[in-house]
Amino acid sequence: xDAQRDMKPFSAIAMAGIEGGLYGANxxxxxxxxxxxxxxxxxxxxxxxxxxxNRASSDLSEVGGDRSYHGEVLKHIxxxxxxxxxxxCRNFWSAEDYDAEVGLSTWQPQIADVQNRMxxxxxxxxxxxxxxxxxxxxxxxxxxxxxxxxQNSGATRINVDKVIDHRNGSPALLVQDDGGGMDPxxxxxxxxxxxxxxxxxxxxxxxxxxFKISTMRLGADAIVFSRSTKSGExxxxxxxxxxxxxxxTGQKDVVVPVVCCAKWxxxxxxxSPDKLNDSSDMFTDIGPxxxxxxxxxxxxxxDGNLELDFDTNxxxxxxxxAPNPEEINNSVKRVNENHLANRLRYSxxxxxxxxxxxxxxxxxxxxxxxxxxxxxxxxxxxxxxxISYRPQVCGRKEVEVLTSIGFLNGAPTISIHxxxxxxxxxxxxxxxxxxxxxxxxxxxxxxxxxxDFIKPTHDKQDFEKSQLYQKLINRLKDMTNEYW
Numbered sequence: 001x002d003a004q005r006d007m008k009p010f011s012a013i014a015m016a017g018i019e020g021g022l023y024g025a026n027x028x029x030x031x032x033x034x035x036x037x038x039x040x041x042x043x044x045x046x047x048x049x050x051x052x053x054n055r056a057s058s059d060l061s062e063v064g065g066d067r068s069y070h071g072e073v074l075k076h077i078x079x080x081x082x083x084x085x086x087x088x089c090r091n092f093w094s095a096e097d098y099d100a101e102v103g104l105s106t107w108q109p110q111i112a113d114v115q116n117r118m119x120x121x122x123x124x125x126x127x128x129x130x131x132x133x134x135x136x137x138x139x140x141x142x143x144x145x146x147x148x149x150x151q152n153s154g155a156t157r158i159n160v161d162k163v164i165d166h167r168n169g170s171p172a173l174l175v176q177d178d179g180g181g182m183d184p185x186x187x188x189x190x191x192x193x194x195x196x197x198x199x200x201x202x203x204x205x206x207x208x209x210x211f212k213i214s215t216m217r218l219g220a221d222a223i224v225f226s227r228s229t230k231s232g233e234x235x236x237x238x239x240x241x242x243x244x245x246x247x248x249t250g251q252k253d254v255v256v257p258v259v260c261c262a263k264w265x266x267x268x269x270x271x272s273p274d275k276l277n278d279s280s281d282m283f284t285d286i287g288p289x290x291x292x293x294x295x296x297x298x299x300x301x302x303d304g305n306l307e308l309d310f311d312t313n314x315x316x317x318x319x320x321x322a323p324n325p326e327e328i329n330n331s332v333k334r335v336n337e338n339h340l341a342n343r344l345r346y347s348x349x350x351x352x353x354x355x356x357x358x359x360x361x362x363x364x365x366x367x368x369x370x371x372x373x374x375x376x377x378x379x380x381x382x383x384x385x386x387i388s389y390r391p392q393v394c395g396r397k398e399v400e401v402l403t404s405i406g407f408l409n410g411a412p413t414i415s416i417h418x419x420x421x422x423x424x425x426x427x428x429x430x431x432x433x434x435x436x437x438x439x440x441x442x443x444x445x446x447x448x449x450x451x452d453f454i455k456p457t458h459d460k461q462d463f464e465k466s467q468l469y470q471k472l473i474n475r476l477k478d479m480t481n482e483y484w
Contacts, residue, residue: 090300120254122246129216131459135299135307135319136351140460141214142175142293143365144426147356149179150363153289157364160317160348162310165296171310172296173218173317181228181289184260187237190224191256212241213459218308220244220297227286236261236283244297315349315370322346332413339408340375341416341431350375354430357422357450377420378448381406385483389475391453391468398468403449403476405483411444419476421463422450428460434476442480 132138139160149155159176182190190211215222220243227236238259246254286292298306301320309318323346328334336342344351349367353375365372378384384406391398408414418431435442454469456462463469 090297090304091302119252122243122251122254125212125216125241125243125246125254129213131213131457132217132461133459134461135218136348137459137461138214138217139173139175139317139348140351140355140426141210143352143355144210144460146175146177146179146291147359147363147425149177150360153180155179155290156362157366159366160352161366161368162317163294170296171298171306171308172294173298173308174292174294176286176290176292178287178290180230181286181291182224182226182237183228183231183235184237184258186228186230187224187226187239187260188258191239191241191258215241215293215295216243217299219295219299222293222295224291224293225282225286226291227283227289229289234288238282313347313349315368317348317368319346335410335413336415339410339414339416340377341418344430354420355427357425357427357448359425377446378404380409381446382409382411383407387479389449389472389479391471391475398453401449401451401453403447403479405445405447405479407444408446415443417442417445417480419447419449422448423454423456423460423463424452425450426460428456428463434473435480442484445480445483447476447479 129138132141143158143160146155146158155177157178159174161174161176162171163174164170165172222241224239224241225236226238227234229235238257240257245251282292298308301307305320307320309320309322312318312322323337325334325337325343328337340350340354344354349372352365352367352372354377356374359374381404384404387403387405389401389403391401403419408416416431417435418433419429420427421429421432431446451463451472454466454472455464457464
């Protein structure tokens with residue numbers, strides 16, 4: 001990978017300039033206060049600059065479809081009120097340890113507001129995100145939203161890449177799709193808790209929580225740019241979810257700036273071109289519709305290094321301190337460690353190659369400039385069999401479940417055993433063992449199945465331990481023993 005692509009900058013993301021009519025009369029700035037807040041309301045003027053500048057995003061730049069920098073977003077920003085020296089802890093598992101009273105809170109909800117609605121404390125953003133133990137599980141949530149757009153709006157690609165915060169030179173994560181995008185109402189729902197307009201029968205996502213837990217698990221701050229025609233006319237919207245801002249200003253309630261603009265294609269009808277040009281740069285690579293998410297201030301591990309490793313492989317995103325199979329002297333151990341069943345734990349490219357059971361041929365997942373080649377685990381099986389299973393609960397038979405089972409190519413040297421269990425096309429449990437690890441029985445036996453009749457947990461890394469789930473696991477145990 002060339003150095004130019006690796007050093008893509010992203011410039012000042014700003015919510016300021018709104019008060020002066022940056023986008024004209026068709027612009028609305030709203031603050032989402034979820035969970036019974038009574039709808040979106042305007043921010044106080046003195047908080048506009050604070051939310052706009054947001055210490056964490058004071059110098060963001062972005063890269064366009066040609067992988068080059070488009071320019072700064074906003075240049076004329078009012079300085080925010082002074083902030084205390086309180087800084088967000090860079091380690092995810094310690095980031096909730098702060099005292100809101102220590103920070104400088106420049107604005108608090110009116111007493112009447114507090115009495116008439118529930119408040120969501122900023123700590124909830126963090127505690128909510130702890131459901132993701134594994135960073136790649138959080139990345140997968142963002143990919144799911146784009147994959148859902150295949151059916152909803154004909155999306156054809158997802159782009160996952162690194163961008164650079166040239167304020168401090170640190171990497172940020174970019175996830176972008178060419179789906180239908182979000183109109184102003186949709187982006188407000190996206191930034192709120194529990195809202196979802198997805199149909200549970202067809203979409204992967206359905207809980208209305210994936211965006212919040214995934215972005216906050218990966219980094220302290222996330223900004224969304226989205227362009228849409230869903231409301232009948234083109235709109236473009238920006239939403240900023242910033243844990244850093246909430247912590248450093250000592251907020252006791254989650255406030256989320258959202259900027260929405262209609263009729264963006266007629267520049268002369270909105271405002272003077274010189275006011276719009278800079279902010280439009282962030283949308284130029286989106287096209288007529290689509291969504292761009294940038295997660296920045298990425299979390300670090302206990303050693304102070306970023307959890308996500310962008311340096312080891314310029315065409316991949318790795319988990320920091322991942323094992324290097326080439327350094328293993330024992331040839332058998334090296335072969336097993338090199339198998340995708342183990343590599344998917346620390347290589348995003350390997351994980352995404354088996355993340356979806358089926359995708360249209362035209363749909364591409366682009367990781368750091370290179371398309372992810374899809375891998376069919378069922379095609380790796382030798383002496384395969386297809387076994388039918390009809391789960392039954394309360395006297396009612398569910399739909400037929402077909403399981404492909406066989407020995408992995410390379411067995412018995414490859415000693416991996418387990419089932420890849422999908423739900424609605426999405427991998428939930430990769431190479432899940434159903435037999436005891438103490439026994440050599442079932443060694444090298446693997447299977448692939450899609451189990452839509454059981455429910456995944458909210459982080460989509462496991463299934464709810466229901467009666468149906470236990471029956472499935474027992475059936476897979478029997479299936480393995482019979483095949484063995």
